[in-house]
Amino acid sequence: MSGLINTLTNIFSLEQKRGYSNTAVVGGLANFIGFLQSNANTENISAEDINSLISLFNRYAVLSLEDRITAVSTVIKWMRDDPGVNRLHLTMPSSLENAAPKPESHGQDKALSGLLQSIRGIGEKNSLFFNKLGIFSIYDLLRFFPRRYQDFSQLKTINRLEYGDELSVIGTLKNDLYTRNAKRGNLKIIEGVLSDSTGSIKITWFNQPYLANQIGKGSAIVVSGKVDMYLGRLVMNSPDWEPLDSDQLHTNRIVPIYPLTAGLSQRQIRKIIYQNLPFWSTRVKEYLPEEVLECEKYPPIANALSHIHFPDNTEQLDQTRARLAFEEIFFLQLGVLAQKTDWSSQTARRYALSAQEINKSEERLPYQLTNDQKAAIKEILADLNSGHPMNRLLQGDVGSGKTVVAKFAIQTIIENGAQAAVMTPTSILAEQHFRTLTQLLTQDEVAKEDEIALLIGSTPQKERPEILEKLADGRIKVLVGTHALLEDPVTFNDLQLAVIDEQHRFGVEQRIKLHEKGENPHLLVMTATPIPRSLALTVYGDLDVTTISEMPAGRQPVETRLLHPNQRKEAYTLIRDQVAAGFQAFIIYPLVESEEETDEDYRAAVNEKERLAKEVFPDLKIGLMHGKLKPAEKEKVMLDFRKKKYQILVSTTVIEVGVDIPSATVVLIEGANHFGLAQLHQIRGRVGRNMDQSYCLLIPENETALENERLAVMVKTNDGFKLAEFDLDQRGPGEFLGTRQSGYAGLRFSSITDTQLIEKCRKYAKAIFEEDPGLSQPEHQLLLEQLKYCWPGIQFNLNN
Ligand code: ADP
Ligand code: MG
8 A cells, every 4th residue: 555545544544533523634634735735746646536635635624524424435435445556536426526514503413313324333233233222323322321330430459359349450460361161061261360569369251262362461451340259269250351551441430331132232332332422422512501501500411421321430420310310301391391382372163062051961960960070061161162272181089070071071072063082091991981972972962873983903894994984074973992093094074172081091192193183172181090299290291180079979988908818708708798789899800010911810810700600609690801802792791790790790900990880889809919009099999989888808919918018008098199199109100100101101310209300390491481482593493403302203383
């Protein structure tokens, strides 16, 4: 290779290594032009090519990052191609020839959203592994945060090591590494002795014979790991190690530990991030408002991104985490507020129901509405008639009578010719609502039976086209269903009201999706899970809240008893007594370590039903309900139970939410210790739905599980609000919200129970929206961009 080509190669590789920062030549690449010109004649490079190079060096400073990458790789390829005399002509991509310096943009550098493959250390194959981890762009990689850290920042001399220490040791290998086979198995053991001026310690690796080629007698290395004991002497087994003179990223520092996927090792990920971090993190422009950084003393984003991966010390890591925790909640809030601003700035059609009609409907009900129900209806009707889309959360404990309130909203919409949708988390609940609403709406003569339809995951394929067609042309006025409603082919003629029942089972995304099925429809979400204030501000920050705190007249609190497994007989006696008095009972079998019903649950329910029918209640009729039944079968079982064809219903948790059988007065929960508190409360809510005393019997799996704190709380209180607070404290938001609440389950640095942080974020988010509701000011462009990054797939129709 010629001298000039050699020099050029060095310059460009350095330029690459330094992230195209125009620093490979002191003062910038343009300073190299003189050298290039004076050496041009000595080489067999054509004058044309020299000119191309000069022109490139001249313009390099004003090229965008992307263009620099293209240019450098073109030149490197050209140089490598050199077969000797006939060097091919250097052709720069034409886009580059005309490349003008990019105008100063208000957004992030576009190169950040470039594909991973364009950076060092990541090729075609590697990038697929990263994709599996959800990392597609360079920015994704920067935000691929360590799961945890190992603190190897502590250094000790060998004489001060103690058993159990986790730290780093610096020393020199006394001899070459020694490899031997283990006595049993085909394990290879590699041993060495590390010494410093104070002593020495044996280190051992397993099945890494190649180490002997990498280090040997006299190698100065750093090892990090745990100090162990073998035959009375201190040793270190399988420590991480690095040469002392390298950049230490696996040892002698706080070492990041990343979530892994097959194909990528911890060391590989660390190295790739370490190599690319300095350049790319400094490319990220600050998106948080200056005021926030100043008041809260958070580090700037470039530092945060760098330090979250490779912190220098724990204080720095803590500061960085504080910033990232703030970001999580802040962007959550901002998203929710953006949604609210978006919706409430829109106009919606007005719908009204006359006082006369309300009265008539009320009179047809078999009971008196409670005052809270009346107030809720009034508020909702006012929303529907406000000219802006309703966004209301109706919260009320299990059995407080939310369905009938929703009915008034639906009635108002369909009387005026538009459509309503009701979405539920389970098909059993969808079927029940379908039936209840059909009954109420036909009795009010606002809809005919065939104007109300049910759509669930298992609605037969051959029935779908008709439903979809009637929905699209408006013949169906009310569609009740599960998340099947959200699927693409479901299009409404004119959806004007979306009702979501048991909202806590859905994510914000689903709420938004259903909303998008109509043209500014009104939205009513209902939940029986009372929301502690901190949560309400975040999760439901975009909603107006109505609470029903009053139970229908005559309701008695459910009496809850905790029984020993050997007191099961008493439970059966109580069930028998209640059945004799004309009531019905549920017996629920546990959910084992999963949110969905498992095969085990199913088998438990099936087996127990047989046992109960044979040995315990041979004279009674027992129904069986579980998730494996076909929808039609489920419906039949529920219907038969409602008609009292069965006195007892043995079930898995498929009936957990919403199911309403007023004549059921006992629920026996087996394996009660397996359930979450919110779930237990929901299941208990299946009884106590009439004027009679109801019972909830909890039997834990075994004697030891009797100590279960959750069960004790269940016995103590019937108040869903208190239970929710307790649950949130004990188990955190994951359990409380259900893992289906994507976005919230994903909080890494913050906790949704951190009221202080939530309030703080809310204050800032609100101030920003007050000043700039459309986030359209230039200084908010980076913020808006980051907001979109945090809420992928969600359209923020802000006015800009
Ligand atoms: P939830 O709020 O748990 O969804 P539902 O709407 O299923 O409660 O109502 C529970 C039961 O209470 C139903 O059987 C319903 O008919 C009945 N109900 C609703 N409102 C009243 C009321 N004001 N008085 C008596 N019973 C009522
Ligand atoms: Mg309900």
